[in-house]
Amino acid sequence: MAISDTRESVRMAMETLRGNKLRSGLTILGVVIGVATVIAISSIINGVNNKFQTFVDSLGTNVIWVFHMPVINVRPTAAMLARKKLTFDDADAIRKLPHVVAVDPSQQYQDFALGVGSVAVKYGSKKIQHTTLQGDSPSYSKVQDVELREGRVFNQMDEDRAADVVVLGYDTADTLFGNTDPLGKEVEINGDLFTVIGVLGKAKQPFGSGKNPQDNIAIFPLVTFRKIHREVQDVWISVKYDDPANKSIVEEEIRSLLRARRRVRVEQPDNFAIFSPDSISRLWSQITSGLVIFMIAVSSVGLMVGGVGVMNIMLVSVTERTKEIGVRKAIGATKRNIMVQFTVEAITLCALGGVLGITTGALITLAVRLAMGAALPASMSTLWAVIGFTVSLAIGLVFGIYPAWKAANLDPIEALRYE
Structure with missing residues (x-):
């Protein structure tokens, strides 16, 4: 498809979103919450990890400890105590x-x-x-x-x-x-x-x-x-x-x-047991992996709710704009044009939700950092910001495909008759 057609589809999608600001905002609320959750929790985990690594480094460089029994992540048995x-x-x-x-x-x-x-x-x-x-x-x-x-x-x-x-x-x-x-x-x-x-x-x-x-x-x-x-x-x-x-x-x-x-x-x-600061770091990684799973689970709920909301509002939009779709097809718009328009609209909605989510997460990170100071130095992760935004785009694509397909496959004659 020509680039000019794609640009036109994007322009029309943006006009539609600007024309329904309140509805668009409510639609992407789930995406905003999901992405903000990812940013906020990952920032706290990142800050805690950095502080913990500073603590591990303070234990000494190039150091190995030896004791008659393990003391990290192990509950001593009677046999260990008797060694x-x-x-x-x-x-x-x-x-x-x-x-x-x-x-x-x-x-x-x-x-x-x-x-x-x-x-x-x-x-x-x-x-x-x-x-x-x-x-x-x-x-x-x-x-x-x-x-x-x-x-x-x-x-x-x-x-x-x-x-x-x-x-x-x-x-x-x-x-x-x-x-x-x-x-x-x-x-x-x-x-x-x-x-x-x-x-x-x-x-x-x-x-x-x-x-x-x-x-x-x-x-x-x-x-x-x-x-x-x-x-x-x-x-x-x-x-x-x-x-x-x-x-x-x-x-x-x-x-x-x-x-x-x-x-x-x-x-x-x-x-006997031989361990080093790496042993403490590995134990901490096991603990924080549970926090990462929790973060993914919580944010997934928000993103799924946001995705369902996007699909729902896009289906409503297709119904409301049936006659518009018929007119576009009558003057030469192809199925691909219609498909791109509605898919881009869904992706744009979720991309906007991703940006707002990242902004909200950044503000939460700043608030935590100011409130907790050195006790909990939250630090925003660029990697998780990119992941959050990418996932929001993916949500728009996945949940926007069906409404776009439905719009692209409307019969132009029936669409023109729709009131």
Whole structure:
């Protein structure tokens, strides 16, 4: 068909839509709601994903964690809890592997009888409760990419002499000292005095902007920690390796080493767990995939309702314009001309709905971003905007075909007689 005929069909379609603004607006309402839902939910998911990835990145680069049982997306069984613990000798053996840069064996004390980390740290008349106590090796700062607000992290000399020094978390120091310089001050923990040598920067957290439990922590040299809590047996080993490209090699070397050290038979599964920030990212992807399915389901309802509305109004339009169709055919319009006119009209309706839906979704995204701030940094996705607009065009095409076909196949003589 000639381009001029197509342009004429588009012009007539636009004139028809402008002549029935209210009806056209009500017709595309479902499409607007469907596309706006896609944009709004995808923007929230995109923002949450970006914030979560920032949190995962803050856990350290090129890091692998080793523990005697899995702790991500697994409910520990009795057999897992009864496994042999990892040891400091295991950490020393891992440290000798070729691509390993640093290894940090660590332990934590958490008073489960009173609640996680229910330990009071005191300075003068001030105290803070629910503090987690943690012991780390001098490699702690190398492995964990530590950010210090002030001071320093303990070194090998502190470890060798079991120095009574401590690095406090951001909230721990802020509660105890306020605007006072904490460095060199002594805090009381479990009846013993420890000199503050450093304060950590604020820890990243995946969501929310309130207090982060990771900011209420007291970290000691490992030997010092074992003086005050020798009963703690669990050892968590963090491994820093040289190059992201060597991740799988390092994991396999650690697996082979530990299987040999723990005398695991060939046919038996590992009796320990190796995981990395990628493990957390994969778990998060599984969670957000459910949100994506929910988004598609909700938006599909709106788009289907909009599609049915478009088909209904187009059938009404065909009936109302039967005589017009007869006149057009009488002066030479072909079936294809009529088909294109009504199909373009349906697609144009849905395209307009798509644009309004994207605009509405963008406004919702902006409102969420302004209302929630850093807690939920909604971010509009160009990909989902394109998908939403494309789907709206597809809805117009699919639901506009039958009314267009019906109009194109009207008998011109009967159409001219129609009143």
